[in-house]
Amino acid sequence: MAITSSVSTDLVHLASSRGATYADARAVEREHEAVGVKDGAVESVTRTSDRGLGLRVVHRGAWGFAATDRTDEASLRALVDEAFRRAEASASVQRRSVRLAPVAPQRGEYRTSLKRDPFTVPLAERIDHLLAVDANSLGPNVKTRRSAVAAYRTRKRLVTSEGTDVAQEIVETGAGLSVLAVKAGRKPASRFDSRLVRQAGWEYVEHLDLVARAARYRDDAEATLDAPLPTERPTTLVFAPEFLALLVHESCGHPTEADRLLEHEVAFAGTTFMWPEDRGKLRYGSAHVSMTADATLPGGMGTFGWDDDGVPGMRTMLVDKGIFVGYLTSRETAGALGLPVAIGSARAEGWQHFPIVRMVNVSLDPGTVPYADLLRGVDSGLLLEAPASYSLDDKRQNFHFSTQTARVIRDGALDGYVRGVAFQSLTPDFWGRCDGVADDWELHGFLSCAKGEPLQLMRVGHGAAHARFRDVPIEVRE
Amino acid sequence: MTLLGADALLGPVREALRGVQADEADAHVHRRRAAISRYSHSSIHQNAVSDETHVRVRAIVGKAVGVVTTNSLAVADVRRALADAAALARASRPDVAWPGVAEPAPIPSSAAFHEETARTDARTQARAIGAICAAVPQGMRAAGTSQIEITEDAVANSRGVAAYAPATMAYLRALVQSETHSGSGYAEDLSMRMDGIFPERVAARAVEKCALDRDRRQLPAGDYEAVFEELAVAEILRIMSITGLGAESVREGRSFMAGRIGERVTSEAFTLSDDALDARTLGIPFDVEGTPKLKVLLIEKGVARGPVYDRTSAKAMGARSTGHAADPSRYAPGGHAGNLTMAGGGATREELIAAVSHGVLITRFHYTNTPDPRAATMTGTTRDGTFLIENGKITAALANVRYTMSALDLFAGIELLGPQRLARDWWSSNGMGSVVCLVPPMKVRRATITGSSPL
Numbered sequence: 001m002a003i004t005s006s007v008s009t010d011l012v013h014l015a016s017s018r019g020a021t022y023a024d025a026r027a028v029e030r031e032h033e034a035v036g037v038k039d040g041a042v043e044s045v046t047r048t049s050d051r052g053l054g055l056r057v058v059h060r061g062a063w064g065f066a067a068t069d070r071t072d073e074a075s076l077r078a079l080v081d082e083a084f085r086r087a088e089a090s091a092s093v094q095r096r097s098v099r100l101a102p103v104a105p106q107r108g109e110y111r112t113s114l115k116r117d118p119f120t121v122p123l124a125e126r127i128d129h130l131l132a133v134d135a136n137s138l139g140p141n142v143k144t145r146r147s148a149v150a151a152y153r154t155r156k157r158l159v160t161s162e163g164t165d166v167a168q169e170i171v172e173t174g175a176g177l178s179v180l181a182v183k184a185g186r187k188p189a190s191r192f193d194s195r196l197v198r199q200a201g202w203e204y205v206e207h208l209d210l211v212a213r214a215a216r217y218r219d220d221a222e223a224t225l226d227a228p229l230p231t232e233r234p235t236t237l238v239f240a241p242e243f244l245a246l247l248v249h250e251s252c253g254h255p256t257e258a259d260r261l262l263e264h265e266v267a268f269a270g271t272t273f274m275w276p277e278d279r280g281k282l283r284y285g286s287a288h289v290s291m292t293a294d295a296t297l298p299g300g301m302g303t304f305g306w307d308d309d310g311v312p313g314m315r316t317m318l319v320d321k322g323i324f325v326g327y328l329t330s331r332e333t334a335g336a337l338g339l340p341v342a343i344g345s346a347r348a349e350g351w352q353h354f355p356i357v358r359m360v361n362v363s364l365d366p367g368t369v370p371y372a373d374l375l376r377g378v379d380s381g382l383l384l385e386a387p388a389s390y391s392l393d394d395k396r397q398n399f400h401f402s403t404q405t406a407r408v409i410r411d412g413a414l415d416g417y418v419r420g421v422a423f424q425s426l427t428p429d430f431w432g433r434c435d436g437v438a439d440d441w442e443l444h445g446f447l448s449c450a451k452g453e454p455l456q457l458m459r460v461g462h463g464a465a466h467a468r469f470r471d472v473p474i475e476v477r478e
Numbered sequence: 479m480t481l482l483g484a485d486a487l488l489g490p491v492r493e494a495l496r497g498v499q500a501d502e503a504d505a506h507v508h509r510r511r512a513a514i515s516r517y518s519h520s521s522i523h524q525n526a527v528s529d530e531t532h533v534r535v536r537a538i539v540g541k542a543v544g545v546v547t548t549n550s551l552a553v554a555d556v557r558r559a560l561a562d563a564a565a566l567a568r569a570s571r572p573d574v575a576w577p578g579v580a581e582p583a584p585i586p587s588s589a590a591f592h593e594e595t596a597r598t599d600a601r602t603q604a605r606a607i608g609a610i611c612a613a614v615p616q617g618m619r620a621a622g623t624s625q626i627e628i629t630e631d632a633v634a635n636s637r638g639v640a641a642y643a644p645a646t647m648a649y650l651r652a653l654v655q656s657e658t659h660s661g662s663g664y665a666e667d668l669s670m671r672m673d674g675i676f677p678e679r680v681a682a683r684a685v686e687k688c689a690l691d692r693d694r695r696q697l698p699a700g701d702y703e704a705v706f707e708e709l710a711v712a713e714i715l716r717i718m719s720i721t722g723l724g725a726e727s728v729r730e731g732r733s734f735m736a737g738r739i740g741e742r743v744t745s746e747a748f749t750l751s752d753d754a755l756d757a758r759t760l761g762i763p764f765d766v767e768g769t770p771k772l773k774v775l776l777i778e779k780g781v782a783r784g785p786v787y788d789r790t791s792a793k794a795m796g797a798r799s800t801g802h803a804a805d806p807s808r809y810a811p812g813g814h815a816g817n818l819t820m821a822g823g824g825a826t827r828e829e830l831i832a833a834v835s836h837g838v839l840i841t842r843f844h845y846t847n848t849p850d851p852r853a854a855t856m857t858g859t860t861r862d863g864t865f866l867i868e869n870g871k872i873t874a875a876l877a878n879v880r881y882t883m884s885a886l887d888l889f890a891g892i893e894l895l896g897p898q899r900l901a902r903d904w905w906s907s908n909g910m911g912s913v914v915c916l917v918p919p920m921k922v923r924r925a926t927i928t929g930s931s932p933l
Contacts, residue, residue: 041571041572041573041574041575042542042570042571042572042573043573043811044543044545044806045542045543045544045545045566045567045569045570046544046545046546046547046566046806047544047545047546047547047562047563047566048546048547048548048807049547049548049549050530050532050547050548050549051549052530052549054528062522062525063523063524063525064525065524065525065526065527066526066527066528067526067527067528067529067530068528068529068530069529069530069531069549069550070529082527085599085600085601086513086515086525086526086527086600087525088600088601089515089522089525089599089600089601089603089604090515090522090523090524090525090604092522092601092604092608093517093520093521093522093604093607093608093611094521094522095519095520095521096519096521122569123566123569123570124569127570127571143730143731144730180730180732182730182731187850187852188731188732188852262518262519262523263518263519263621263655264516264518264523264524266518266621266653266655267516267518267621267622267623267651267652267653267664268623268904268907268908270844270845270861352528352530353526353528354524354526356524388849389847389848389849389857390847391845391846391847391857391858391859391880392844392845392859393844393845393859393861393878393880393931394844394845394859394861394878395931397931397932398859398878398880398929398931398932400847400849400857400880400882400928402849402850422849424880424928424929426931426932450908450910452908453514453516453524453623453625453908453909454512454514454526454528454625454908454909455908455909455910475928477849477850477855
C-alpha cells in the first residue's frame with residue numbers, strides 16, 4: 001500500500017455509501033532506525049517499519065474504528081464491516097450522539113524541513129560518533145554507559161468524507177545518553193536524558209554536541225555519587241528548562257486535555273482540576289506563568305500541518321499570566337463542549353490507533369530576565385537540573401518529583417552538588433510560587449507520552465526557560 | 479475471529495530463514511488483535527478493533543547483530559528483512575557479549591488460549607458494558623473499558639527452534655462516580671476467558687465502594703497500618719519487577735537483590751515467583767528468543783533467591799537463560815519478570831480490615847514511579863476507594879493520599895494475606911509494559927503516607 005494510493009478515498013466512499021454520516025481513512029507508514037552503544041561496544045542496530053490503515057466512521061451517531069495491516073481487497077472490505085459493527089455496538093449503549101466541531105475541507109502537504117536526512121547518514125558514521133561519545137563518558141566510578149541515536153519517519157495521508165485530503169511526511173531525529181556511577185557504600189547515581197529529540201534532520205544531533213554533553217553527564221553522576229545530603233533545607237528552587245519541560249507536560253499539558261473533563265479517560269489516565277466554569281477565572285500560577293499550545297513551532301515534536309481530524313496546526317493560550325484560559329481539543333471534544341472550533345489536538349500514534357486529544361507543543365512562555373539575574377536573586381537555594389522519577393495523581397494536581405542532579409546556590413552562585421532531593425506539591429500552589437522566568441527558552445521533545453486504551457505513545461514538544469520558585473519545601477531521602 | 483495459526487506464522491519465517499546470508503538468525507512473530515470498547519457517562523465513546531502482525535528478525539554476522547522489524551508476513555518481505563538485518567550486522571561492530579541464538583529445547587504446551595473468548599464480538603462487549611451501566615443506581619455514573627485481546631507468538635531460528643502459542647485475554651473495568659458528592663469506586667475482572675468476566679459483580683463492587691466514598695477527610699502524613707487490596711499489591715510488585723527482578727539490573731548494581739542474593743530482604747510471609755507456565759497468569763511457555771520459560775523462585779519466605787535471565791544476561795553472569803527475554807522495544811534488556819505469583823493466605827477481606835486498629839485501606843494507585851530503584855521504593859497516589867479503618871471497621875472515606883515506601887519495608891510488615899486473584903497494576907492494565915500477577919490482598923503493619931490530595 002503506497003501512501004499516494006486511492007485506497008483511502010475508496011474506503012471513505014464505501015463507508016459513506018453505507019450510511020456513515022462521517023468517515024475518515026488514515027494510511028500511515030512509519031520507519032525507525034536506531035543505533036545504541038553500551039560500555040564501548042555496539043549494543044543494538046535496529047530498523048523498524050510498519051504500515052497500515054485505520055478507518056473511522058460515525059454511524060447511528062456513534063464511533064466505530066477498525067484498523068489493519070493487511071491491504072488485500074477482502075481485508076479492506078472487512079475493515080468497513082468491522083468499523084460499522086463497532087459503531088452499531090457503540091450506538092446500543094449511548095446517551096448522546098457524536099457531534100463534531102466544524103472544519104473547512106483541507107487539501108495540501110506538510111513536510112519537515114531538514115538539512116540532512118538522518119536515514120542517509122552511514123551506519124559507520126553513527127557508530128563512530130557514539131563511540132566517541134561513549135569514550136567521553138568514562139569516569140572512575142562510572143559502571144554503565146549508554147548512548148544512542150535514532151531517526152524516525154512518518155508518512156500519512158488522511159482522507160475524510162467532508163472533502164479533506166492531506167498528506168504529511170514528518171522526520172524526527174534524536175539521541176539518548178545515560179551514565180550510571182556506582183561506588184561501594186554509596187547510593188548509585190545516574191544522569192540521563194531521553195528527551196533529546198526534535199523534528200529535524202541529523203543537524204540536530206550535531207547541534208546537541210553529544211561528546212561534550214557526555215562529559216557533563218559523567219561529571220554530574222560522579223559528583224552526585226559523592227555529594228552530601230543537603231544539610232539545610234532551602235525552599236528557593238531554580239529549575240532548568242529540561243526539568244520544567246516535564247513539569248509543564250505533566251501539570252499543564254495533561255489537565256488541559258478536553259477529553260479528561262469529558263471523563264473519556266477517567267478510568268485510566270484520569271480527569272482534571274481545570275473545569276469549564278474555571279476558564280478565565282482559575283488562578284493556575286503567578287503572573288509570571290503563561291503557557292501556550294503551538295503546533296506550528298519549527299522543530300517541535302508536536303508540530304504538524306494537520307492533526308488527525310484534519311484540523312490545521314495552530315497556536316492557542318492555555319494559561320495567560322497565571323489564569324487558566326484554554327483547552328486542548330479535538331473536533332469531537334470541542335463539539336461536545338459546544339466550542340465553535342477545535343484547536344487541532346486529535347492525534348493517533350499509528351494507523352492502528354483511534355485519534356484522541358493529545359498535547360502538541362505545550363510550553364512555558366519565556367520571561368525577560370537573564371538566567372544570571374535569576375540566580376543572583378537567590379541567597380540560599382537549589383538548582384534542580386534534571387528529573388528522575390515522577391508521579392502524579394489522577395487530576396494532575398498532586399505531584400512528586402525526584403531529581404537526578406541538584407546543585408547548591410549560595411549568594412547567587414552555584415556551589416557544589418547535593419543528592420537525595422525530591423519535592424511534592426499541588427499544581428496551582430507550585431506554579432503560584434514562580435517569581436521569575438528567564439529569557440533562555442529552549443525546546444525539548446518527548447517521544448512517549450502515554451495515554452489511551454490501547455496505549456498510545458505520542459510525540460510532544462515542550463519549551464521552557466530557567467525559572468525560580470519561592471517557598472517550595474523539599475524532601476531529602478538517603 | 480480466527481487464529482492465523484502456527485503454519486501461517488512459522489511457515490514464512492522458516493522459509494525465509496533457510497536462505498539467510500548470515501551466520502545465525504532468528505525471528506519472532508507477534509500477532510495481536512485488540513478489540514476495545516471504552517465508555518463514560520454510561521455511554522460507549524470509543525470502539526476500536528485493530529489487527530497487526532509484526533516480525534522481528536535478527537541476523538548475526540561474526541558476532542555483529544542487525545535487527546529489523548516489519549509488519550508483513552509475506553515470505554519476500556521477511557527475506558528482505560533478514561537481508562537488511564544481515565547488511566546492518568556487516569556494517570556494525572562485533573558484540574563480544576553475543577550469546578548465540580537459542581538451541582532447540584522441548585517447550586511445554588500452552589493453555590492460555592480460549593476459543594470462545596476469541597470469538598467474542600462487539601455486541602457481546604457492548605452487552606457487558608450495558609449490564610454495568612444498568613446496574614449503576616441513580617445518582618452515579620460509570621466509566622471504563624471492555625477489552626478482548628487475542629495474541630499469537632511464534633519464534634523460529636537457524637538452529638531449528640520453532641515455537642508457537644496463542645493466547646486470549648478478557649478484561650472489564652468499571653469506575654463508578656457519584657453525581658452528588660466527590661466519591662468514586664473501582665472494580666475489574668481479568669481472565670483468560672470471557673466467561674470469567676462478571677459485569678454485574680464488577681458493577682456491584684464499584685458501586686459499593688462509591689457509596690462508601692463520601693464526606694472525605696484528609697489523612698495527615700505518617701506511618702499507618704494498612705490493608706492493600708490486590709490491585710494495590712500488584713502496583714508494588716510491578717515496581718519490584720522493573721527495578722530489580724531482571725538479571726541485568728542485578729549485574730549493574732541497580733537491583734535491590736544486588737549483593738543480597740541468599741539474604742533475607744522481607745518477612746517470611748513473602749514468597750514471589752515468576753511462573754508463565756501457570757496459565758492463570760496469561761503467560762505463554764517461551765520467550766522472544768525461543769527459550770522455554772522456567773518457573774523462577776525470586777524471593778522465598780523473605781530470602782532473595784535470584785532474578786530472571788535472558789540469554790545475554792545469562793552469559794554475562796555465568797547462568798542459564800530462564801526464558802525471560804522480552805520485546806526490546808517495550809522492556810529493558812536483561813530479563814523481564816512479567817508473570818508473577820505471590821503466595822497468598824486464607825484471610826477474608828473482613829478479617830484483613832478487622833485486624834487494623836488505626837489505618838488505611840487502599841484500593842489502587844495512580845501513576846506510580848520509583849524515586850529509589852535500589853530500594854524498590856515506590857511513590858504514588860491512591861484513587862477510587864481510600865478509607866480510614868478504626869478498630870477493625872471502615873469509619874470514613876479519605877481524600878487520595880500519597881504513599882512513598884520501599885517495597886521491601888512494606889513486605890517486611892505483612893501480617894495477614896488473603897487468597898490470590900489475577901490483577902495488573904495501573905500501568906500494565908493499559909499496556910505500558912506488562913506485569914500480570916496472581917496476587918493476594920494483605921494487611922501490613924506499616925505503610926508510609928507522605929501527603930494528601932485536596933478534598
